[in-house]
Amino acid sequence: xxxxxxxxxxxxxxxxxxxxxxxxxxxxxxxxxxxxxxxxxxxxxxxxxxxxxxxxxxxxxxxxxxxxxxxxxxxxxxxxxxxxxxxxxxxxxxxxxxxxxxxxxxxxxxxxxxxxxxxxxxxxxxxxxxxxxxxxxxxxxxxxxxxxxxxxxxxxxxxxxxxxxxxxxxxxxxxxxxxxxxxxxxxxxxxxxxxxxxxxxxxxxxxxxxxxxxxxxxxxxxxxxxxxxxxxxxxxxxxxxxxxxxxxxxxxxxxxxxxxxxxxxxxxxxxxxxxxxxxxxxxxxxxxxxxxxxxxxxxxxxxxxxxxxxxxxxxxxxxxxxxxxxxxxxxxxxxxxxxxxxxxxxxxxxxxxxxxxxxxxxxxxxxxxxxxxxxxxxxx
Numbered sequence: 243x244x245x246x247x248x249x250x251x252x253x254x255x256x257x258x259x260x261x262x263x264x265x266x267x268x269x270x271x272x273x274x275x276x277x278x279x280x281x282x283x284x285x286x287x288x289x290x291x292x293x294x295x296x297x298x299x300x301x302x303x304x305x306x307x308x309x310x311x312x313x314x315x316x317x318x319x320x321x322x323x324x325x326x327x328x329x330x331x332x333x334x335x336x337x338x339x340x341x342x343x344x345x346x347x348x349x350x351x352x353x354x355x356x357x358x359x360x361x362x363x364x365x366x367x368x369x370x371x372x373x374x375x376x377x378x379x380x381x382x383x384x385x386x387x388x389x390x391x392x393x394x395x396x397x398x399x400x401x402x403x404x405x406x407x408x409x410x411x412x413x414x415x416x417x418x419x420x421x422x423x424x425x426x427x428x429x430x431x432x433x434x435x436x437x438x439x440x441x442x443x444x445x446x447x448x449x450x451x452x453x454x455x456x457x458x459x460x461x462x463x464x465x466x467x468x469x470x471x472x473x474x475x476x477x478x479x480x481x482x483x484x485x486x487x488x489x490x491x492x493x494x495x496x497x498x499x500x501x502x503x504x505x506x507x508x509x510x511x512x513x514x515x516x517x518x519x520x521x522x523x524x525x526x527x528x529x530x531x532x533x534x535x536x537x538x539x540x541x542x543x544x545x546x547x548x549x550x551x552x553x554x555x556x557x558x559x560x561x562x563x564x565x566x567x568x569x570x571x572x573x574x575x576x577x578x579x580x581x582x583x584x585x586x587x588x589x590x591x592x593x594x595x596x597x598x599x600x601x602x603x604x605x606x607x608x609x610x611x612x613x614x615x616x617x618x619x620x621x622x
Contacts, residue, residue: 248292248351251304256292256351258378262371262618263288264356265363265412266444266580267571268421269537270515272545274406276465276508277427277481279515281434282408283442283614284416289354289367291375296347301335303328306353316345321400330365333400334372337392343382350375357446357578357608365401366409369393374618386619387429390414403455404462416617423519427483434522436614440566441588442580445559445595446608447551449576457547458573461504468505471496482508507544511537531567531582535560538569538579547574551603555579558598562591 248256263284270280296302304311305327312325319336321329331350339345352371356364370393377384384392393410397403411431412422420433436442465482472479475493479485482505485493490509494502514533521530538556542548552570556579559568564587571580583591592609599607 244290244292244351247306247353251351252294252349257294258375260291260371260375260378260618261288262367262374262413263416263615264367265409265416266442266612268580269518269534270511271537271541271571272461273508273511273515274408274426275462277483278508278512280408280424280426281421281515281518282412283421283436284412284617285442285612286615287354287356287610287612289352289356289364289371291350291352291371293348293350293375293379295379296349298347300347302349303331304351306351316347329401330368330396331372333396334369334376334392336400337395338376338382343380345380348379363409363413365397366393366413369396370410370413370618386415389619404459412617414617414619416615417620418616419614421522421614434519436522437525437527439585440527440582441585442612442614443583443588443591444610444612445555445579445581447555447576447578448605448607449549449551457575461545464501464504465508468497468501471501483512485509503544507540510540527566527582534567534569534582541570541574549575551576551605552579554602555595555599555607558595562594563587564591
C-alpha cells in the first residue's frame with residue numbers, strides 16, 4: 243500500500259519503507275507506570291511508512307489518514323498544534339539529532355489501519371515506525387531498547403503525554419502468535435504463545451477518550467500519593483509493584499478510601515498478570531479468560547476508568563457463545579474492549595456484539611478480529 247501511495251504523492255518510489263503495528267493489552271492495565279507487569283500483543287493492523295532523502299534540510303511529511311501535509315526544517319523542530327499528527331515524527335527526528343545522529347531532509351508518507359484514539363496505540367506505532375524508518379533512511383544503528391526508549395521519549399517529552407513504556411515496547415518487539423510478558427521495572431520480557439484456537443477481538447466503542455489524558459494524570463498522582471502514604475507505615479516501597487494484597491490490607495489504615503481503591507487495583511492487577519502468563523503457558527484459556535473479567539471489574543470499580551459504553555460491550559460479550567474473557571483495554575473513558583474468543587465463534591461474536599451495542603446505546607461499534615503480529619523490529 244505505502245509504495246503505491248508514496249509514488250502518487252511524490253512521483254517516484256520510496257527509497258525505504260517501514261511498518262509498525264498497533265497493539266492491544268490483554269491484561270495488565272495501568273500497571274506499567276507503577277513498575278508493574280503487562281501482557282500486550284502486537285496486532286495485525288499497522289502504520290506503514292515510505293521515505294526518500296532530500297538534499298536540503300527540510301522534511302516534507304504527508305499523512306495519508308489525515309489527508310494533510312506539513313513541511314518543517316531539521317534546523318528548528320518545534321511542536322505543531324495545528325498539525326498534531328506530525329508531532330510524533332517531529333519528536334523522533336528531534337531526539338535522533340539530539341543524540342548525535344546526522345540527518346538530512348526527507349520526503350515522508352505514512353498511514354495505515356490502526357484506529358485512532360481507540361486505545362490501540364496508533365501513536366506508539368507512528369513513533370516506533372518513524373524510528374525504524376529513520377534508521378533505514380539515514381543508516382543509523384540502534385539496539386531494540388534504544389529504539390523503544392527514543393520512541394517513548396518523543397511521546398513523553400515532545401508530545402507531552404506521560405505514557406509508560408509498554409506501548410512502544412510491544413510495537414517494536416511483538417511476535418507473531420505470541421503475547422509479550424513485560425516487567426516494566428527492569429524491562430525483562432519473554433514471548434508467551436497464544437493458542438491458534440482463539441482470536442483477539444477488539445471492539446471499538448466509538449466513544450473518543452475525552453477524559454483519558456486528564457484522568458490518566460490524576461491516577462498517576464494518586465498512585466504516587468498511595469506509595470508515599472504506605473511508606474509512613476514502615477513499608478519500604480518505591481512503587482505499588484513492591485507490595486502484595488496482604489501488605490496493602492495491613493497498611494490500609496494509612497490510605498484514604500480512594501487511594502486504597504487505586505492501590506488495590508494496581509496490586510491485584512499485577513497478581514492477575516502473573517497468573518495469566520502461567521495459564522497461557524499451560525494452555526488454560528478458560529482460567530485466563532476469568533482473569534480478564536476480573537480485571538475489568540477492578541478497572542470499573544476500584545480504578546474507575548471505565549464508562550457506560552465499555553461496560554455494555556463487556557456485558558454483551560460475556561453473553562456470546564465462544565467468549566472466554568472480556569475487558570476494557572487502554573487508558574479508559576472510551577476506546578476499546580479486548581475479547582478472547584474461540585476462533586470458530588469469532589465472526590459470529592463480532593456480528594452479535596455490533597447489533598446488541600447499537601440497540602443498547604444507539605452507537606455503532608467497530609469490531610476487529612485480530613491475530614498477534616510481529617513488531618517493527620521482527621526482521622532485524
